[in-house]
Every structure is written in C-alpha cells, then in structure tokens.
Amino acid sequence: MHKKYFLPRLYGVDYLRTTMPEYREITIYDIARELAISPATVSRALNNHPAVKKATRKKIQDLARQLGYRSNTFASNLRKKNTHTIGVIVPRLSSYFMSTVIAGMEQVARAEGYNLIISQSSESMIKEADNVDTMFNSRVDGLLVSLSYETDTLAHFEPFFKKGIPLIFFDRIREHKQCMGIVIDNQKAAYDATKHLLDNGYRRIMHIGGNPISHVYAERVKGYKKALGDYKIPVDPKLVLTRNMSEQAGVDAAEHILKMKPRPDAVFSANDACAIYCMLTLKKAGLRIPEDIAFAGFNNDPMSKVVEPGLTTIDYPGYAMGEAAATQLINQLTGISVMQATNIIILRSELIIRGSSAKKKRKS
Amino acid sequence: MHKKYFLPRLYGVDYLRTTMPEYREITIYDIARELAISPATVSRALNNHPAVKKATRKKIQDLARQLGYRSNTFASNLRKKNTHTIGVIVPRLSSYFMSTVIAGMEQVARAEGYNLIISQSSESMIKEADNVDTMFNSRVDGLLVSLSYETDTLAHFEPFFKKGIPLIFFDRIREHKQCMGIVIDNQKAAYDATKHLLDNGYRRIMHIGGNPISHVYAERVKGYKKALGDYKIPVDPKLVLTRNMSEQAGVDAAEHILKMKPRPDAVFSANDACAIYCMLTLKKAGLRIPEDIAFAGFNNDPMSKVVEPGLTTIDYPGYAMGEAAATQLINQLTGISVMQATNIIILRSELIIRGSSAKKKRKS
DNA sequence: TTTGAAAATGCAACCGATTGCATAAAAAAT
DNA sequence: ATTTTTTATGCAATCGGTTGCATTTTCAAA
Structure with missing residues (x-):
C-alpha cells in the first residue's frame, strides 16, 4: 500500500533489489x-x-x-491456507518476566516447527488493536496475548473469534467463552503472601495494587482481602492503594506512607518493582525493614534477590507459562485438544520468603 | 517432513482442520x-x-x-520471492538487555511493515547453527544476530553470505567483510569505567571478564588495561579473572578475593550480574563497599540501581541498538544503503556513577 | 491364468498475486 | 482529420506445492 516508485520510464524493472549471482532453488x-x-x-x-x-x-x-x-513455505501456505506462524502480543517486551515467557514460547514453537511473530502494545489499547490487525493480516495460525493495561474490551479480537482462529490469553487475561486463559492463581498467591505477613505478626498491612479492570490485579486484591478476612481483620480502604505499579509509583507510595498517622506495619505490593522502590525510599527516610515496616512483592524479579533485605515475593513461572501457552495453542491447531467450555489453566506459583518479611519482634 | 497421518481409508480428507462457517477471503x-x-x-x-x-x-x-x-502474503511472496520478514537470533531472550534490544527492533520493523521471527541459541553454537538453518528455510529477507558465547566460526552463516542475504551482527559481533556490526565502543566504555575508579583513588583494580574469544569481552579487557597503562600501573595477571559472568561466577570471584593476600581495592566487572553478586558476597563477609572495595559493572541492569550501594556501571543502549540494527537492515533491503567495505556502527554508551565507586578516603 | 481389490502413481486444477509484453484508449502533435 | 506519442489497461504465464480423482501397477485370491 505504501511502496515507493521512482521509476523513470520503464515500469517493471526491479531497481530496489540487489541482483545476485543466480542461485536457483531446488523445487x-x-x-x-x-x-x-x-x-x-x-x-x-x-x-x-x-x-x-x-x-x-x-x-x-x-x-x-x-x-x-x-x-517453499509460500507455495505450501498459499495452497494449504495455513502459515505455521504464531502471533504473540505483549504489553511490553522489555521486562524480565515477559522475556522469560517468550523464551518458553520460542522453545516450544520451534520444536514444533512454528515461527513466532512478536509485537508489543506498549500498554496501549490502540496499539494492541493495531497489532491484532497486523497479525490478522499476516494470517497467523493462532495468537497468544497478554492484554495491555488499558484494554477494557475484546472487540478488536472479533476478527479472530469470527474466523475461529485460536486465541489464548496468558497472564493478563480476560475471560471469553471462545478462548483459553493461562494464569497463575493470583488470588491464592496474594492470599499466601498476605497470610505470610499475618503469620509473622503484621497486622496493618497495606496493599499496593494495579488497575483492577485487569484480572491479575483484581485477583490479587481479592486474595489480600481474603487473608485479612481469615484473620478477622477488617479491610481498611485507606490501606488499599491503586497505582500503575511503576517504579515511580513505589516512590510515591512511600511518600504517602510517610505521611500516614498510623503507618502500616507491612506492605504487600502487586509487583516487585513497585515494592522495591517503595521499600528503598522508606529506608532512605530512616525506616528499618522489616522492623518498622515489612514488605512482600510479586514476580520474583531478579531485583528482588539483590535488594537489602531480600524481598519476599511470589515466584512467577514465566518460562512455564510461555511453554504452556504455546503448547496449548499448538494442540488446538493440530486438533489434539479442542477448546473446552471454560478453560483456564492455572500454573503453580510459589511464595519465596526473604528478609523483608522476617517475623515481627514482640509488641503488637 | 514430520506430519502425522491417521487417515483410515480416504486420503484427502482434512481431519486436522476445524471446519468453520465458510468465511471466504476477498481476493x-x-x-x-x-x-x-x-x-x-x-x-x-x-x-x-x-x-x-x-x-x-x-x-x-x-x-x-x-x-x-x-x-494474501503467500501469493505475493511466492511470486515476488521476498518475505518482509526479518530473523533475529540471540543467545538468550530472557535478559533485560536483550529484551530491550528486541523491543527496539520490533518498533522499527513494525513501522516499516516487517515482521520479526525470533529465536534463541541458548549460548550454544549448535543451536545457533540450527536456528540459522531454520531462518534460511523460512526465507527471511535478512538476519540480525548476536552471537552465542561458544561461537568461534561463521561457517554456519555461509548460506546467507552465498546468497547475498543481508546479515547484521549486533552486540556480540565478529567481523566479516560481508556484514555490518553494531556495537558500543566496549573498549572505551571499559576504559572510562576503569579510569573512573583510578580517578577516585583506587589502584589495585581487579577485572572480571568473560571469554575473550568474544569481541565484547576482549575489548573490555583492552579498555581496562589501557586505562591502567595511562596511569602507569602494570597489569597484574592475578587481578584479571576470566569467568562465565554468571551470578555464581560473581560469588566465586568474591570467595577468591577473600582469599587473596593483598586484596584488590576495586573490582571492574564486565557485567552487572557478576559485579552485584560478587559485591553482595563480599558485603556479607564483612567488607564495606566502597570503603574496603569499590565496584563498577557494565550494562546498567535494573538491578544495579537497587543494590546498596548503587552500582556504578556503563549504560548500554539496548533499545537504540535494536533500532539501529533493524534500521540498517531495512535500509539494505530497500537499497537505501549499500554495504560498505568495513562497516561497524558504534553507539554511544555512558558511565553511570553510583555509590559503589565513591572517592577513596585518604590513605593509598 | 484370470480376476478383483488394494496400493502407487499421475493428471491437472487449484491457491492469489505479480509482471513482461501487447493492445487499447486518450492526449498531443501535425 | 490523421498520425504520433503517451498513458492505461488487459492477457496470460508464472511462482511451487497440494490434492481430488483417474489411472496404472501390484499382488493375493480364485
């Protein structure tokens, strides 16, 4: 559609292509x-x-x-009308978690003879829709998607649903009768993390979470609340923050905490980056971790292992998730598995306990 | 080649494909x-x-x-014999740096209407060769490669050279008359980091580097040595370690350091992960950073910002590198730029100074 | 040896876009 | 009004596999 032509007089001459010493392919x-x-x-x-x-x-x-x-794949695809190509759309490529997921997908896909086409939505729904479009035009055989932060409708996936092209959501999912989702049990993981803090004696636990239109964050708040409930502790709305989970959000949260009159004695953040920057900011302000305020994060980012104290967090099985997503999709494509009615696959996650949540000393 | 057939009596029936409510494509x-x-x-x-x-x-x-x-891309490709697809081979997808690079490539490629096919060599030359093969068979228009740790020959790229398919190396490059390389000036960056340590009063500076068959690491040692030379400090072979640059290597290096009789007063590591784990291990052993031993790393990994003290490091422009590589390749493909004789593009990197290398107090 | 079913192979029509060359239509020149 | 040039369009072959159906070959049963 947007090719350039600067042809002087003759049309068909292929000026743009470097001519090579004719290397005929075998057919x-x-x-x-x-x-x-x-x-x-x-x-x-x-x-x-x-x-x-x-x-x-x-x-x-x-x-x-x-x-x-x-x-010749093209001849073959042209005739067979399938591409052996899987599209992947993620909010952001440049995160440890996401690159791990993709590594897992790549592994499986390659082994099965599929290629991966990858694109990022940059957390924008517009871009996501645009990517979906491109993928559709590239006629991918299937699509693996982790939704952008902004996405609040699945309308832009309609062409895929209509055409019955398999689509699997992972991590940032939204339920849809026509597609499978692969996640960890966010609620349980959050519950475990919160319960761990409670078990260790913390009572005023703050939660920093993301936009709850995202399944992931909604579930995490739920888990947090459920744990409090089990301990008969009422949920204090002032202790539930909703932020965009960036590093800056962590810093902001810290400043907010410093201004609170009864400060929380622990923070459970829905991701590590936010937890870590919050923690470091508070530390700089003179608070001791975990004596003055304990921390738990989510993701088991490499950072969480090197901060001091080490951040208690949830190990998020990125590689396994990538493998699972790709495997499921390929199974659907080859007809080995057919889509079930409700189909959510839940991967095991694990609480990793580090210094940031050590048992509370007496008092309270 | 490895399709499965479980056809009972009739051949041509397409059991494997879910039949859909006929959705004819417009042609x-x-x-x-x-x-x-x-x-x-x-x-x-x-x-x-x-x-x-x-x-x-x-x-x-x-x-x-x-x-x-x-x-229909296939019909078009079949006829035109080009695919608008770019292959990318990297040692490992799951690193912050690499995912950033790929994010940059993706950005450019998408904007120009190219798709990216990505695969990882897992630092193995065998796998790399295998990936190259797959890419060749997928008939990518061009290839972007960062070489595996093991790679000591470019023989497996022969088909690309022979056929004149553009190939660009980035980061982990090896020189070759037929292809461009995109790197930072590793030597200068290492020089800058080392000089910074020297300027701040450190004199017994250890270098932890990777396998010098890799251009990247070879250059970094050179820069280190050059800086010492400028300060008229002889290179002490005992202070130059060659490791695989993993976290474990950092820990090992720390243990080694603890056993040394005149200990180094600073460490310049060729990557952040190794530097950080070395630093933390020493810290645990009671050494103070930077008073007892200063540190500088390489990469500006997110971890380097959250360790304490913050790690002085080299900011490595991953995104820009990805953009540059993709842009160059596409320019070659569209004939905008033709390969020059020697063609290495050097990107600007930057020394980021943090607490791990604060000026040495008196003495020495 | 004949016959009939089963196993192998071949024929030829696709798949959908591209492009060299020929031709037709429109515009310019005579 | 006629010829020449320029500009638009059409024809038909091509790219390389795939596959329904027809045909041939093989081989065991009669």
Whole structure:
C-alpha cells in the first residue's frame, strides 16, 4: 500500500533489489524430473504420505537431501491456507518476566516447527488493536496475548473469534467463552503472601495494587482481602492503594506512607518493582525493614534477590507459562485438544520468603 | 517432513482442520469482477503503481477497503520471492538487555511493515547453527544476530553470505567483510569505567571478564588495561579473572578475593550480574563497599540501581541498538544503503556513577 | 491364468498475486 | 482529420506445492 516508485520510464524493472549471482532453488519439479516421476508423488513423499511406496519415498527423500531441497513455505501456505506462524502480543517486551515467557514460547514453537511473530502494545489499547490487525493480516495460525493495561474490551479480537482462529490469553487475561486463559492463581498467591505477613505478626498491612479492570490485579486484591478476612481483620480502604505499579509509583507510595498517622506495619505490593522502590525510599527516610515496616512483592524479579533485605515475593513461572501457552495453542491447531467450555489453566506459583518479611519482634 | 497421518481409508480428507462457517477471503479477483476490470489493474492499483489512472486507483482502493480486502502474503511472496520478514537470533531472550534490544527492533520493523521471527541459541553454537538453518528455510529477507558465547566460526552463516542475504551482527559481533556490526565502543566504555575508579583513588583494580574469544569481552579487557597503562600501573595477571559472568561466577570471584593476600581495592566487572553478586558476597563477609572495595559493572541492569550501594556501571543502549540494527537492515533491503567495505556502527554508551565507586578516603 | 481389490502413481486444477509484453484508449502533435 | 506519442489497461504465464480423482501397477485370491 505504501511502496515507493521512482521509476523513470520503464515500469517493471526491479531497481530496489540487489541482483545476485543466480542461485536457483531446488523445487519438487527438479526432483521429479531427475527421478522421472510426477511432482505429486514427490510432494507426497516429502510429506510422508502413506500412499507412497517406501522405496520411492526413500529415493525421493535421499535425493532431496542431496540436492539441498527446501520446501517453499509460500507455495505450501498459499495452497494449504495455513502459515505455521504464531502471533504473540505483549504489553511490553522489555521486562524480565515477559522475556522469560517468550523464551518458553520460542522453545516450544520451534520444536514444533512454528515461527513466532512478536509485537508489543506498549500498554496501549490502540496499539494492541493495531497489532491484532497486523497479525490478522499476516494470517497467523493462532495468537497468544497478554492484554495491555488499558484494554477494557475484546472487540478488536472479533476478527479472530469470527474466523475461529485460536486465541489464548496468558497472564493478563480476560475471560471469553471462545478462548483459553493461562494464569497463575493470583488470588491464592496474594492470599499466601498476605497470610505470610499475618503469620509473622503484621497486622496493618497495606496493599499496593494495579488497575483492577485487569484480572491479575483484581485477583490479587481479592486474595489480600481474603487473608485479612481469615484473620478477622477488617479491610481498611485507606490501606488499599491503586497505582500503575511503576517504579515511580513505589516512590510515591512511600511518600504517602510517610505521611500516614498510623503507618502500616507491612506492605504487600502487586509487583516487585513497585515494592522495591517503595521499600528503598522508606529506608532512605530512616525506616528499618522489616522492623518498622515489612514488605512482600510479586514476580520474583531478579531485583528482588539483590535488594537489602531480600524481598519476599511470589515466584512467577514465566518460562512455564510461555511453554504452556504455546503448547496449548499448538494442540488446538493440530486438533489434539479442542477448546473446552471454560478453560483456564492455572500454573503453580510459589511464595519465596526473604528478609523483608522476617517475623515481627514482640509488641503488637 | 514430520506430519502425522491417521487417515483410515480416504486420503484427502482434512481431519486436522476445524471446519468453520465458510468465511471466504476477498481476493483481487473479486474486486476485479465487481468493477469489471482486470485483476492486473487491481493488483497495480493496490500497490500504487503509477501506471494506473488516479480515478481507477481510487475506485479500486475504496472498494477494497469496503470489502475488507487483505492481500494474501503467500501469493505475493511466492511470486515476488521476498518475505518482509526479518530473523533475529540471540543467545538468550530472557535478559533485560536483550529484551530491550528486541523491543527496539520490533518498533522499527513494525513501522516499516516487517515482521520479526525470533529465536534463541541458548549460548550454544549448535543451536545457533540450527536456528540459522531454520531462518534460511523460512526465507527471511535478512538476519540480525548476536552471537552465542561458544561461537568461534561463521561457517554456519555461509548460506546467507552465498546468497547475498543481508546479515547484521549486533552486540556480540565478529567481523566479516560481508556484514555490518553494531556495537558500543566496549573498549572505551571499559576504559572510562576503569579510569573512573583510578580517578577516585583506587589502584589495585581487579577485572572480571568473560571469554575473550568474544569481541565484547576482549575489548573490555583492552579498555581496562589501557586505562591502567595511562596511569602507569602494570597489569597484574592475578587481578584479571576470566569467568562465565554468571551470578555464581560473581560469588566465586568474591570467595577468591577473600582469599587473596593483598586484596584488590576495586573490582571492574564486565557485567552487572557478576559485579552485584560478587559485591553482595563480599558485603556479607564483612567488607564495606566502597570503603574496603569499590565496584563498577557494565550494562546498567535494573538491578544495579537497587543494590546498596548503587552500582556504578556503563549504560548500554539496548533499545537504540535494536533500532539501529533493524534500521540498517531495512535500509539494505530497500537499497537505501549499500554495504560498505568495513562497516561497524558504534553507539554511544555512558558511565553511570553510583555509590559503589565513591572517592577513596585518604590513605593509598 | 484370470480376476478383483488394494496400493502407487499421475493428471491437472487449484491457491492469489505479480509482471513482461501487447493492445487499447486518450492526449498531443501535425 | 490523421498520425504520433503517451498513458492505461488487459492477457496470460508464472511462482511451487497440494490434492481430488483417474489411472496404472501390484499382488493375493480364485
């Protein structure tokens, strides 16, 4: 649509392409000619079709190997109408968690002969919709999506639903009858983290969470509240902050905490970055961790292991999530598994206890 | 090559594909029929070919839009023999730096209408070769590569060189007459970091570096040595460690340091992870940073900002590197820039000074 | 040896866009 | 009004596999 033409007089001349010393690709026709058989048989042999005699098949495959034959994906896709390509849309590529997820997907996809096309929404719904569009146009066989922060509708995925192209959400999911979701049990994880703080003697626990239109954050608040409930502690709205979970948000939260009259004695943050920056800011202000205020985060980011004290957090199985998502999608594509009615896969997460939440000393 | 067949009696039945409520794609033929013109003209109009009358073109494009026409990439690629796809091979996706690089590439590629296919070599040359192969078979238009730790030959890239498919190395590069490399000036950056330590009064500076068959690490040692040279300090081989730069390597290095009789008074590590784990281990052993031993790292990993004290390091422009690599490649593909003889692009990096290298107090 | 079913192979029509060349239409020159 | 040039369009071949159906080959049963 937006090609440039600066052709002087002749049309068809391909000025833009560097001409190379003609390097003809081997096609099935070459093999067919060589063996004096039909291209159809060659095609079938190369695809291990059972209707080809073993001997013929071997002869063909051997020659193919010898000649360095490479199947032309385009011809094949054109005819078969599938691409062996999986689209991945994530809010942001440059995070430890996300890159781990993608590493897992890549692993599985490659092993199964699929390619990954990756794009990022930069947490913008507009961009997300744009990416979805591109993926649709690229005719991906399936889509793996972690929703942007802003996304509050799935309308832009309609083309996929309509066409029945498999779509799987992971991590930042939204429920939809036509697609599977892969998550950890955020509620339980948050519950565990909160309960751990409670068990260790903390009572005024603040929660810093993200926008609850996101499933992930909504569940985490729930878990937090549930744990408090189990301890018969009423939820104090002043102790529940909703922020964008950035580093800056952590700093801001710290400043907010410093101004509170009865300060919380612990903070459970819905991610590590926010927890860490909050913690460090408070530390700088003279508070001791965990004596004055304990901390728990979420994600097990590499950072959480190197701050002092180490941050208690939830280990979030990124690699496994990527593997699971890709595996499920490929199973759907190959018909091994068909979509069930409600289909959410929950991965095991784990509470990692570090110094930031050590048992509270007496008092309280 | 490895498809499964469990067909009972009939061959051609497509058991594997979920049948959907027939959703015919619009093709140029549909448009042509509708407007009673030839498909050739439609094709040209959609590509903004100048030989189509403005009015006709508009009519065609409008109808295309209205019908929701989507160009079939496979047909197009099959005919045109190019894919608008860029292959990316990296040692490891799950690092902050690498994901940042890829974010940069993705940005540029998408804007220019290219797709990215990404794969990881897991630092293994075998896997790298395997990935190169897959990329070749996928007929990527070009390749962006950061070499694995093990890679000591470029033989597996031969098919690309032979066929004249543009190949650009970034970060972990090796020189080759046929391809461009994009790096930071590792030597200068290392020089700057070392000089900074020297300027601040440190004299027995240890260097922890990676395998010097890698350009990156070789340059960093050079910079380190050069800075010492400028200060007329002889290089003490006992102070130059070669490790695999993992977290564990940092811990090991720390244990090594603790056993040394005249201990170094500063460490310049070729990456942050190693520096940080070394630093923390020493800290645990009772050494004070930077009073007893100062530190400088390399990469400006998010971790370096949250350890205490903050780690002095080199800011490594991942995003910019990704953008640059993708831009260069696309320019080569579109013929805007042709490969020069020797072509290395050097990106600006920056020394970030934090607490781990504060000026040495008197003495020495 | 004949016959019939099963197993292999071939034929030819796709898939949808691109493009060299020929031709038709429009504009300019004579 | 006629010829020449320029500009638009169409024709038809091509890209390389895939696959329904027809045809041939093989091989065991009669």
